Amino acid sequence: MNCFEALIAHHIQESQTRASWFVSAGSTADALAKLGLLSSADKLVVYGKDALSRYQQVLGESCVCAAHEVSAEAFCLASVSTRRTLTEGSPASYAHTPGQGPEHVFWMLDALSIPDLRVPDITSFATAARECGALLLVDISRIGSYGAPALRLGAHMVFEQLGICEAQQALHLVMVSVPHTKRGRGKKQHEDLLAETAYRLLNMRLGDAVEASHEERAFDAHVKKTATAHTREHAQQRFDLARTLAAYLDCHPQINKTIFPGLEHHPDRGHVGRVLEHGAGPLIALQLGDGLEPGCLAENLCLGISQLDASAEHTRLELVQGTADSSQPHLLLSCGTEDALDMIELFEKSLRVVD
Template sequence: MSSQEQEHLNGAGFETRAIHAGYDPDPTTGAVNPPIYATSTYKQDGVGGLRGGYEYSRSANPTRTALEGALAAVEGGTHGFAFASGLAAEDTLIRSLMKPGDHLVIPDDAYGGTFRLVDKVVAVWGVEHSPAAVHDVAAVAEAVRPGQTRVVWAETPTNPLLNVADIAGLAEIAHAVGALLVVDNTFASPYLQQPLELGADVVVHSTTKYVGGHSDVVGGALVVKDAELAERIAFHQNAMGAVAGPFDAFLTHRGLKTLAVRMERHCDNAERIADFLTSHPAVGEVIYPGLETHPGHATAARQMRRFGGMVSFRVTAGREAALRVCERARVFTLGESLGGVESLVEHPGLMTHASVAGTDLEVPDDLVRLSVGLESVEDLIADLEQALG
């Protein structure tokens, strides 16, 4: 879909862009949703004469094009890229931006999969990294290496400790040494937070999570504003080939259209659950940016629309008690993902963050992470009450 054909969306609200960006009703049939173009190959109008720019579905597919246009629109970018997974997006981005001998800063409580990619895959390639508390601008300033640091990588809120990074502050630090700021916006979603508007250069998503929203598709995304950077990413996306398939792109695009209404309910439920846990005697600490006691609350209030659907807490009685909470939950499903309509519970130390065990990024063993879904909040609270019992 050309930019000219989508000009009517300029200045439109988030919900309108999420529903209409990337695709106009089919001129022949009037179909309001993009078809699933289940094709690898396209007939060319003569040698080198591409019809609509399509030649092979690794390079481009109309269903993926619609999703990528919508992703760019909701993130306030100009170019979106859809991948087979969040880690495929991250790997492609790192290899687009970095070369052996370069350095990047990562969160000291990064998602375990990101840490594994950087520490076990990218490091072998010759890229160096340093963990830093990305919620502390001074710590990041100390970690960057002028002339060597090419990327400052932030999650905000972080996974699973829900630390909040000052995006504008980190952008200033990164740009001062000639580096780019990459923000993993998975936990917040484009509805709650707009990193590009705050100075970030690249936004990363695991679209498996809130964007897709229904635990039925795996995907990833990158969104940028800069045309030269977009060209580099597009080259590597095609050269490396870890693209979203047409059916995955269709499901992800469908999920994006309801993101705004889903996030409002996620936030409503998470706020109620955080309040409940705060007063429970078995809980030693509740970690949720919406609580005024959270050290990043003021920053989150400044750069987020609301505070999200993720809640972490530490169980007073320790590791075994935390494991019992995970095992006894019934409405909360024991599972490693997040951002779906159903509520999930997990023990990060043994599940999503097992890859950081024994490192500086190791998470507390009494920590429980909740992805708060869209169920009746009374049922969710009752389930936690019995699980903590």
């Protein structure tokens, strides 16, 4: 068994998926385009300007539209022009060459959307998607399967972006997974025709076996170095640091707004605990107070982070477009595994410098 097959077998065992494949692509949008899942007659519904721009860039404007909010009702409304009824017992109706067949409706959710870090209620979306005959796709790249069990909650396809480095060459892979056709337990167990549809769509394009080429050799060479990035302990460290930092920053007088799904004032706080596991993810978005430049703070933080424990995965910072209620850029933190007290002390110093 090669490393790709071993990783997929481990992933299937851990997340209880039916099957998983690797696609050589730089992002979920690129993977969708490479797979050719959407034809010109199909419709992909997304949420947010960032997602709309990403998917329209690679798939074209005609087949991608945006819902006005992250709710099942808004996605139904956005896809009403292509709504269709699922024919009982005919999941194979999807399995056709792109561009030859009936219209398909796909709903693409980010488990954590940027910059507002909204968390969709995947269970509610799954129920609505079945009623609309839409395939529910979920991108868990920002939180991973450890933090968001999207397949178990009702998703039909799950995408997770992986990055592996070989010397100076970056290998970008996207893992695509599908659930078992049988959903529920006991008397509530039922056949999910859309789950079978998702499997046939991917199996038709990618086949049963994992095809590994030059990426496999690079993966073999670095599997020991990168394995820790996929362990539960590593993910839990990142989630714990994010929770501690968010609680500290939410009370800081120089921070206008702290966006983190685990905070009480987050708009999705009511269902976050049902969707995300082991914490509220590794991401925090910050809106700084008046007179503070996010870029300056980011520079000071990056310099300080580089001097922290070299054995830890360092927190990454990024300036992102502001949310609907603020045009000011937000500072997005993707927490690493540093010590929480070291990070709090670093924030105190950096905020004093830019004040």
